[in-house]
Amino acid sequence: MAVQRAQADVFRPYGRKELAALLRRSSLTEQYRREAQAVAEVLPFRTNSYVVDHLIDWSAVPDDPMFRLTFPQPDMLPLDDRLRVAGLLDASASRALLGEAVRGIRSRLNPHPAGQLERNVPTAGRQGQSGEQGERGIPGIQHKYRETVLFFPRRGQTCHAYCTYCFRWAQFVGDTDLKFAGDVEPLVRYLREHTEVTDVLVTGGDPLVMSAGLLARCVEPLLDGGLEHVSTIRLGTKSLSYWPHRFLTDPDSEELLALFRRIVAAGRHLVVMAHYSHPRELSTDVALEAVRRVRETGATVRVQAPVIRGVNDEAGLWAELWSSAVRLGMVPYYMFVERDTGPQDYFAVPLVRAWEIFRDSAAQVSGLGRTARGPVMSADEGKVCVDGVLNLGDDEVFVLRYLQARRPSWVGRPFLARFDPRATWFSQLAPVSGVPDSSPWARLPGGLTPQGAGAGR
Ligand code: SF4
Structure with a gap:
């Protein structure tokens, strides 16, 4: 049965332009706000009304873990760098000047760690997992481990909100040479030739920012004859945390859940790789209902996140997160x-x-x-x-x-x-x-x- 849609259930994103107004919800110093704004010029910032109104405890800002998880913090950049950007903003410097300073800072932040561009992107044909130097890689695919291929659909390279610690931050800052994303056809051709692959992880960004129709176009070709060796389809997502309405009241929520059921009915193991950083993300009714609805489709939900200073670096928080996950039928993973x-x-x-x-x-x-x-x-x-x-x-x-x-x-x-x-x-x-x-x-x-x-x- 479709759930009634209220005004509060309509997705409302906030970005850098709204940051100053959002920060006025708390009694932060002027210096803090100025430097946070400077950080947001360099690293991506995006949040939404659900995160702001239901997950952040504004009375505990700036120490609140969900605030730290989603809002720029001055100390995320070295003092010199953030003061330089803040100075340029104060002086209303041209976008060209600001852009030059920002690019310099980003380039020192190791935008693609662990050889993602050089060693994980395969080339067409049967040459093996990693592309040889000088060959053109297949866009949107990474093949690091024999059994698992990562697919970055072109339209899924954003998230309902951004984590301040995101290791894929480079994809979100509009720097085209730092992005990698592609279409499903080359993926299917690659998989036909690589029968050792059992798992495809659809990732991003967050592939569940895509409409159910777009996601279906990415996933349904994997159910075709000739790809039976792909037995597991994983969806890497934080939507269960940042926008649980995705599974309840979005205009295509039912269509999305129906797609999940079709994948399961096709005999594939569907796994939602759910990114939960803190037990508070499982504290709202809508978050709990979203988990219940996803599990009802036959999908498995696995729970994972990094351990982050000031967000979840306490054993009690992880114990609470894993216990809640198990109670809700999810599997603690990494x-x-x-x-x-x-x-x-x-x-x-x-x-x-x-x-x-x-x-x-x-x-x-x-x-x-x-x-x-x-x-x-x-x-x-x-x-x-x-x-x-x-x-x-x-x-x-x-x-x-x-x-x-x-x-x-x-x-x-x-x-x-x-x-x-x-x-x-x-x-x-x-x-x-x-x-x-x-x-x-x-x-x-x-x-x-x-x-x-x-x-x-
Ligand atoms: S949800 Fe994942 S991809 Fe999106 S910002 Fe957070 S860590 Fe990055």
């Missing part, structure tokens, strides 16, 4: 580590702290909540999980493991790294001296240590 891009310095949590948060969260939930894995770094060579810290003689070491890897033979093998209490990313780690060269360190391309082979800045 706790990620914030990637080495954009304002990572501001949001990053040291690896040792991330591991402690994971360990202490898992200790507070039942076995069904412990389906979550982490903390995981999506690094250049694969997904590296921090399994813990051990004493090895007089030294402390990190115990690491590839959960997923470009080279399948690396998956599941533990290896060690020197303990570093300040390390926040794989590229900052180093092998343990005296440990035999049987670890993945020794087999990195060219025999490089991770400092050379990773995607560090």
